[in-house]
Amino acid sequence: MLEIKNLHATVSGKEILKGIDLTIRPGEIHALMGQNGAGKSTLSNVLVGHPAYTVTEGSVTFNGKDLLALSPDERSHEGLFLSFQQPVEIPGVSMANFMRAALNAKRKYLGQEPLDASSFLKLMREKRKVVELDSKLANRSVNEGFSGGEKKRNEIYQMAILEPTMCILDETDSGLDVDALRIVAEGFNKLRTPETSAIVITHYQRLLDYIKPNFVHVLLGGRIVKSGGPELALEIEQRGFDWIKEEIES
Amino acid sequence: MKDISQYIELFRTERALLDSHSQALLNAHRDEAAEAFMRLGFPSRKVERYRYTDVAEAFAPNYGLKLDTPPAAMNLPEVAATRYGTLANVQNDAITALNTMLVQDVIVIYVPADQRREHPVQLTNTLRSSVPLMQNRRLLIIAEAGAEVQVLQTDKAEGGQDFLTTQVTEIFVGEGAHVEFYDMEDSHSRCHRFHQVYAQVAAGGHLTHTTFTLASGLSRNQADVRLVGQGADALLLGCAITDGQQHVDNNTLIEHIAPGCTSRELYKYVVDQQSSGAFAGRVLVRQEAEKTDSIERNANLVCTEQARMWTQPMLEIYADDVKCSHGSTVGQLNNDALFYMRQRGISEAEARMLLKQAFASEVLAAIPLEALRQRLHVLVEKRFRNCEDCKLCQKNNR
Numbered sequence: 001m002l003e004i005k006n007l008h009a010t011v012s013g014k015e016i017l018k019g020i021d022l023t024i025r026p027g028e029i030h031a032l033m034g035q036n037g038a039g040k041s042t043l044s045n046v047l048v049g050h051p052a053y054t055v056t057e058g059s060v061t062f063n064g065k066d067l068l069a070l071s072p073d074e075r076s077h078e079g080l081f082l083s084f085q086q087p088v089e090i091p092g093v094s095m096a097n098f099m100r101a102a103l104n105a106k107r108k109y110l111g112q113e114p115l116d117a118s119s120f121l122k123l124m125r126e127k128r129k130v131v132e133l134d135s136k137l138a139n140r141s142v143n144e145g146f147s148g149g150e151k152k153r154n155e156i157y158q159m160a161i162l163e164p165t166m167c168i169l170d171e172t173d174s175g176l177d178v179d180a181l182r183i184v185a186e187g188f189n190k191l192r193t194p195e196t197s198a199i200v201i202t203h204y205q206r207l208l209d210y211i212k213p214n215f216v217h218v219l220l221g222g223r224i225v226k227s228g229g230p231e232l233a234l235e236i237e238q239r240g241f242d243w244i245k246e247e248i249e250s
Numbered sequence: 251m252k253d254i255s256q257y258i259e260l261f262r263t264e265r266a267l268l269d270s271h272s273q274a275l276l277n278a279h280r281d282e283a284a285e286a287f288m289r290l291g292f293p294s295r296k297v298e299r300y301r302y303t304d305v306a307e308a309f310a311p312n313y314g315l316k317l318d319t320p321p322a323a324m325n326l327p328e329v330a331a332t333r334y335g336t337l338a339n340v341q342n343d344a345i346t347a348l349n350t351m352l353v354q355d356v357i358v359i360y361v362p363a364d365q366r367r368e369h370p371v372q373l374t375n376t377l378r379s380s381v382p383l384m385q386n387r388r389l390l391i392i393a394e395a396g397a398e399v400q401v402l403q404t405d406k407a408e409g410g411q412d413f414l415t416t417q418v419t420e421i422f423v424g425e426g427a428h429v430e431f432y433d434m435e436d437s438h439s440r441c442h443r444f445h446q447v448y449a450q451v452a453a454g455g456h457l458t459h460t461t462f463t464l465a466s467g468l469s470r471n472q473a474d475v476r477l478v479g480q481g482a483d484a485l486l487l488g489c490a491i492t493d494g495q496q497h498v499d500n501n502t503l504i505e506h507i508a509p510g511c512t513s514r515e516l517y518k519y520v521v522d523q524q525s526s527g528a529f530a531g532r533v534l535v536r537q538e539a540e541k542t543d544s545i546e547r548n549a550n551l552v553c554t555e556q557a558r559m560w561t562q563p564m565l566e567i568y569a570d571d572v573k574c575s576h577g578s579t580v581g582q583l584n585n586d587a588l589f590y591m592r593q594r595g596i597s598e599a600e601a602r603m604l605l606k607q608a609f610a611s612e613v614l615a616a617i618p619l620e621a622l623r624q625r626l627h628v629l630v631e632k633r634f635r636n637c638e639d640c641k642l643c644q645k646n647n648r
């Protein structure tokens with residue numbers, strides 16, 4: 001469903017992605033690992049169309065469409081969702097207004113009627129339970145004054161409401177305590193359909209214990225330098241990245 | 251003084267008609283006002299309080315007066331005569347002088363001691379004309395000791411004609427009295443309005459004064475609030491939403507004269523397209539005004555490269571023991587927030603609208619009158635949507 005070919009991208013004139021090739025089929029979970037600054041978040045941002053990043057070469061097709069030709073909101077409507085590494089606070093915009101605008105924009109795109117007020121509130125309530133988000137948080141402005149962990153939980157809450165088919169989780173586990181990690185990861189698994197795919201960016205195996213990847217990739221210097229099965233994540237957890245670097249150099 | 255000659259001429263030729271259609275009280279103040287107006291002329295930008303608005307230009311077109319409608323009541327209550335013109339600064343303010351010279355009618359809202367109006371008094375001004383029209387109006391609000399009243403004034407205009415309005419409002423808040431005055435302008439781009447508010451708050455009295463400019467061409471609102479009795483309290487709120495070639499200038503002076511008075515002031519602007527906004531707020535704490543507690547804030551959202559905002563908070567303190575703060579900010583729409591919303595599927599126009607609305611909502615939330623607060627939320631959203639939907643705006647947002 002997602003096919004990335006020879007993707008190059010720059011930010012502030014600096015090339016960060018130097019030829020990414022990655023194919024993700026429906027239902028597959030791909031873990032993306034790599035050292036700080038390797039370009040993992042850059043790849044996420046490029047995929048969702050962040051204006052600060054410029055694609056200089058390569059292509060991305062999503063469900064047969066040229067993803068790079070779509071606006072960020074169209075990409076979202078097509079089913080792409082990014083759980084941000086650093087979710088933004090939006091004071092003065094309530095979670096309800098935010099989610100209503102998002103959901104109804106998507107429904108309009110899909111040719112559906114907007115959801116009426118009571119069905120919408122019911123949906124908000126149901127989905128809140130999946131990630132066990134405090135109702136007090138759901139009534140506040142978007143992420144305003146949320147703790148780091150609460151923000152991550154709120155990302156998955158939004159995902160639950162929008163029901164994307166391709167999820168990018170950018171270090172969703174960071175900032176979560178052990179219990180929260182389990183709740184959020186299990187929430188994600190409950191929300192998954194057999195068709196839902198994901199790119200799971202993480203530094204730790206603990207998230208992958210819950211969200212089991214089919215493939216693990218290592219990003220280094222703007223390229224995917226190594227791919228493998230779930231055992232690769234375990235190996236990285238024990239040995240770090242140096243052995244992979246040495247492997248490439250030799 | 252070419253600028254003012256057409257108005258002096260107008261006054262001379264129409265004097266008899268003006269007098270025959272107005273109350274004696276209004277007529278009695280005309281000559282003094284005309285003298286002051288001739289002496290002052292239209293304020294140039296060198297006059298401190300008028301530096302952000304070109305007054306002469308606004309008055310340049312040839313406006314007609316509609317003089318054939320008599321006022322609703324020829325007999326004004328006694329109390330009006332003792333207060334009319336006693337706060338308004340005819341000698342130093344040209345707009346006030348011009349208004350007093352040409353004024354056609356006065357609305358008097360009088361609340362006797364300890365009486366309470368259960369429902370707000372609502373004044374709706376709708377401008378309608380086939381030729382360029384000027385109107386000069388007057389409002390006098392008197393709340394005696396312990397009285398309570400809420401006044402809501404709405405300015406609207408129909409048809410694409412040029413309009414010029416001057417208004418002088420005098421508000422007397424008696425001891426322990428409570429007055430809320432809501433001024434809302436929702437007109438169109440060919441309306442020019444100058445509103446001078448003069449208020450005085452006695453001991454333990456409270457005044458809320460809010461100015462909302464949803465739509466207009468040029469608006470200049472001036473508010474002078476004097477806290478003259480111990481423990482007097484004032485809340486000044488303002489919100490301006492501007493686009494096109496619109497210009498909104500709010501100029502306030504809060505004078506702490508008695509000890510132990512409180513003032514709170516919050517003005518917010520959302521300045522879009524090529525429009526401009528100005529806010530100058532002076533808080534003056536006199537020597538006797540010990541234990542003054544004053545917070546003044548002006549925050550502005552400037553949405554395009556072409557939009558302009560001037561902000562000038564001023565704090566002048568002559569007392570020793572006071573708690574005062576003032577500040578202003580000028581910012582742009584938060585790009586990270588915009589992108590976050592777009593990732594969730596919200597269009598750029600909608601995301602911008604939500605952020606603007608969020609910005610304005612802080613002032614709305616501070617409005618004491620609940621029904622108005624809710625209504626304004628709707629009106630503000632409507633206003634932003636129109637703006638976003640028009641072609642010009644979409645082009646500018648790219």
Ligand SMILES: Nc1ncnc2c1ncn2[C@@H]1O[C@H](COP(=O)(O)OP(=O)(O)OP(=O)(O)O)[C@@H](O)[C@H]1O
Nearest residue numbers: 011012016034035036037038039040041042043052
């Ligand atoms: N907006 C930006 N402006 C300038 N440089 C940027 C920007 N975004 C990313 N970079 C740079 O690009 C490189 C890759 O950053 P990126 O955030 O993609 O790393 P990452 O793999 O997600 O790291 P981490 O594990 O720390 O989250 C870094 O050197 C970073 O400083």
Ligand SMILES: [Mg+2]
Nearest residue numbers: 040041042085
């Ligand atoms: Mg990152």
